[in-house]
Amino acid sequence: MSVALEILISLLLFAGACFALVGSLGLARLQDFFMRLHGPTKATTLGVGSIIIGSIVFFSSQTQGLSLHELLIAMFLFITAPVSAHIVGKAALHMQLPCEERTKNIPWPTDDTDN
Template identity: 55%
Template sequence: MDFLAELLIAALIVFGGVFGLVGSYGLAKLPDLMTRLHGPTKATTLGVGSVLMASMVFILWDKGTLSVHELLVTIFLLLTAPITANFIAKSFLHRQANPETDLPPTGTECGWASFDVPPDSDDDEPNSLTIPRRNKG
């Protein structure tokens, strides 16, 4: 059992290190913001998650208890990194991209959700709320 636990911990650390290296390299070398987002959100998230899982396995093997703090950090990391990347990408689209020339056509009537008002709406600004946020008057 000791050998299997050590092998699992070592494999998770190596896996995490490789993914962390690939994610950091992508962050440093990819040309623009939209492609650079993939490095830290995909590879580095898996890398840090693997190292945290290795630490949880070690604590479980060594002390016989589950490390709840590391489990919560891992869950928080896996949930927040993709959401943060989505917000950064939307911010980039709103500040830099011209929807008529820079973005590919979607083939739908509504177009890109970040820019267009849905066709059945009479609101003058895009939002996802069903009730108006402000008083039209």
């Protein structure tokens, strides 16, 4: 394997792991549920996506010919991540989870904060 290819794979893997870590960090440290929803849906999905691209390049360089079947996982994740985010968010909306006070336009009455 040439050095340039190795650097490319390393960059892709490192960027992917950074994004996955940042997404999980967002899940751990943001204040309310709806803000936490943002971390996993975007950062983690792109993180796994770029790790998968790195893996495609790696396995294609190992054997003769392209090895594209990891692309299936990336496609599947990009289709399902918004759907699962939507349905978890809908469940939270249904339960009227407490929001951060600064949030504008909370779609339910917030006078009784102890629901």
